[in-house]
Amino acid sequence: MANSAQAQKLVYLVTGGCGFLGEHVVRMLLQQEPRLHELRIFDLHLGPWLEELKTGPVQVTAIQGDVTQAHEVAAAMAGAHVVIHIAGLVDVFGRASPKTIHEVNVQGTQNVIEACVQTGTQFLVYTSSMEVVGPNIKGHPFYRGNEDTPYEAAHKHPYPRSKALAERLVLEANGRKVQGGLSLVTCALRPTGIYGEGHQIMRDFYHQGLRLGGRLFRAIPTSVEHGRVYVGNVAWMHVLVARELEPRAALMGGQVYFCYDKSPYKSYEDFNMEFLGPCGLRLVGTRPLLPYWLLVLLATLNALLQWLLRPLLLYAPLLNPYTLAVANTTFTVSTNKAQRHFGYEPLFSWEDSRTRTIRWVQALESSAR
Ligand SMILES: NC(=O)c1ccc[n+]([C@@H]2O[C@H](COP(=O)([O-])OP(=O)(O)OC[C@H]3O[C@@H](n4cnc5c(N)ncnc54)[C@H](O)[C@@H]3O)[C@@H](O)[C@H]2O)c1
Numbered sequence: 001m002a003n004s005a006q007a008q009k010l011v012y013l014v015t016g017g018c019g020f021l022g023e024h025v026v027r028m029l030l031q032q033e034p035r036l037h038e039l040r041i042f043d044l045h046l047g048p049w050l051e052e053l054k055t056g057p058v059q060v061t062a063i064q065g066d067v068t069q070a071h072e073v074a075a076a077m078a079g080a081h082v083v084i085h086i087a088g089l090v091d092v093f094g095r096a097s098p099k100t101i102h103e104v105n106v107q108g109t110q111n112v113i114e115a116c117v118q119t120g121t122q123f124l125v126y127t128s129s130m131e132v133v134g135p136n137i138k139g140h141p142f143y144r145g146n147e148d149t150p151y152e153a154a155h156k157h158p159y160p161r162s163k164a165l166a167e168r169l170v171l172e173a174n175g176r177k178v179q180g181g182l183s184l185v186t187c188a189l190r191p192t193g194i195y196g197e198g199h200q201i202m203r204d205f206y207h208q209g210l211r212l213g214g215r216l217f218r219a220i221p222t223s224v225e226h227g228r229v230y231v232g233n234v235a236w237m238h239v240l241v242a243r244e245l246e247p248r249a250a251l252m253g254g255q256v257y258f259c260y261d262k263s264p265y266k267s268y269e270d271f272n273m274e275f276l277g278p279c280g281l282r283l284v285g286t287r288p289l290l291p292y293w294l295l296v297l298l299a300t301l302n303a304l305l306q307w308l309l310r311p312l313l314l315y316a317p318l319l320n321p322y323t324l325a326v327a328n329t330t331f332t333v334s335t336n337k338a339q340r341h342f343g344y345e346p347l348f349s350w351e352d353s354r355t356r357t358i359r360w361v362q363a364l365e366s367s368a369r
């Protein structure tokens with residue numbers, strides 16, 4: 001992005017651009033980045049909705065590819081100014097093997113870094129996760145913490161372990177010389193639990209509620225706070241970081257930022273009810289209906305069944321010892337680092353985020369009929 005003629009004609013590459021967050025980032029870039037000339041969307045599975053984007057003023061290039069294949073990543077990146085690396089295997093349910101999770105999340109990220117170096121792409125934004133910090137399996141609360149809050153991050157599960165390793169690779173790559181002699185500038189964004197239009201787990205809870213006659217049953221105490229952030233604000237943070245990495249390289253290079261907005265602090269289930277409630281579901285119980293020890297037993301049983309059935313079929317329910325521990329441990333963020341470093345303010349208020357998400361759930365309802 002060295003000279004001013006080029007500066008008005010930027011080429012961005014978004015990996016994982018067809019996923020839940022990726023689609024929002026792609027659409028946000030097209031709306032909010034006037035200097036964009038070409039937007040490359042690299043994903044294992046391309047969405048049909050990409051077609052509608054191809055008629056606009058920005059050249060939209062869809063690239064079906066796999067981040068674990070170094071040559072595919074390098075070919076997609078050639079000539080790009082900025083890469084937003086979102087692609088990842090998000091699996092806390094035991095659907096994929098630990099080896100596959102590592103290959104996609106860690107090796108895939110290493111391939112992205114090497115491709116930057118090889119092709120001279122100077123700016124890399126990585127979508128990390130709150131899970132690189134916690135919650136840890138000891139159940140230590142992280143209450144309104146920030147990027148500097150000390151916390152015992154002990155990663156046993158393949159997903160958080162892979163995100164932590166990948167984040168470290170990205171941060172360590174900051175300052176590496178890329179083709180042409182300039183220095184790579186990297187940073188990592190750590191969303192808490194993202195919600196909004198397209199959120200698969202919200203869809204799962206909604207359908208589960210419908211199957212149970214419009215009811216969901218409380219399993220988590222109301223006192224356990226779980227950090228959530230609206231997908232539109234996470235996307236906006238990506239767009240801003242990608243834009244500001246060049247002018248603020250010295251400040252932002254090698255930094256991590258939690259993604260935050262004005263979403264209220266609540267338990268995972270109470271928060272979901274902000275959307276599912278207006279769509280006709282009810283959360284039964286003011287306290288968990290089952291004692292915690294019984295939930296632990298059920299979660300362990302699910303893990304055992306998954307292991308026993310693996311040769312025959314994939315059994316991957318929402319409840320397992322890891323998801324239970326995450327849902328049952330307070331993990332909330334309170335920080336203004338993104339505001340201080342690159343002027344971030346949420347683009348969507350809580351009311352907007354809520355309304356948009358409710359409308360999306362309502363649309364699921366009508367399409368289910
Ligand atoms: N959903 C959340 O709550 C959340 C929270 C924090 C961080 N994140 C991170 O955000 C990123 C996106 O998450 P998401 O919820 O949108 O997930 P998602 O599964 O909807 O999107 C991931 C995308 O990556 C693509 N992908 C997977 N493997 C690939 C490969 N080998 N090569 C190329 N593309 C590949 C998928 O096809 C998909 O389109 C992930 O890196 C995840 O770790 C998500």
Ligand SMILES: C[C@@H](CO)CCC[C@@H](C)[C@H]1CC[C@H]2[C@@H]3[C@H](O)C=C4C[C@@H](O)CC[C@]4(C)[C@H]3CC[C@]12C
Binds near residue numbers: 090
């Ligand atoms: C015990 C159940 C009773 O209703 C509730 C289980 C809920 C869990 C399935 C989810 C609770 C917390 C979620 C995770 C969290 O929001 C943050 C995440 C980080 C991100 O990088 C990937 C997704 C996730 C791990 C998310 C997954 C689902 C939960 C464990």
